Amino acid sequence: QSIAACGPPGGGRMEVTPRLFRHFSMIWMTSLPKITMSRILCSIFSGWLMLKKPDIEDMAKPIIGATVDIFFRIVKDLL
Numbered sequence: 113q114s115i116a117a118c119g120p121p122g123g124g125r126m127e128v129t130p131r132l133f134r135h136f137s138m139i140w141m142t143s144l145p146k147i148t149m150s151r152i153l154c155s156i157f158s159g160w161l162m163l164k165k166p167d168i169e170d171m172a173k174p175i176i177g178a179t180v181d182i183f184f185r186i187v188k189d190l191l
Contacts, residue, residue: 123191150180 116136121127144152158172 146184150176
């Protein structure tokens with residue numbers, strides 16, 4: 113089994129040929145707004161922390177907030 117991810121060509125990325133695409137099932141995902149991405153990731157991370165590290169569960173929201181901010185900054189600056 114293989115999993116692959118790709119973005120649009122440009123910035124050093126090459127066009128992916130149909131010959132390679134035929135080996136994968138294509139799933140398209142739109143870009144998520146910042147609030148939606150934060151809510152999804154915070155729910156997942158908080159649930160994991162609740163099970164594994166309940167004493168630091170309250171840190172989930174600031175950690176995810178910083179991570180999402182960094183992600184959108186990188187997208188803005190590099191893409």
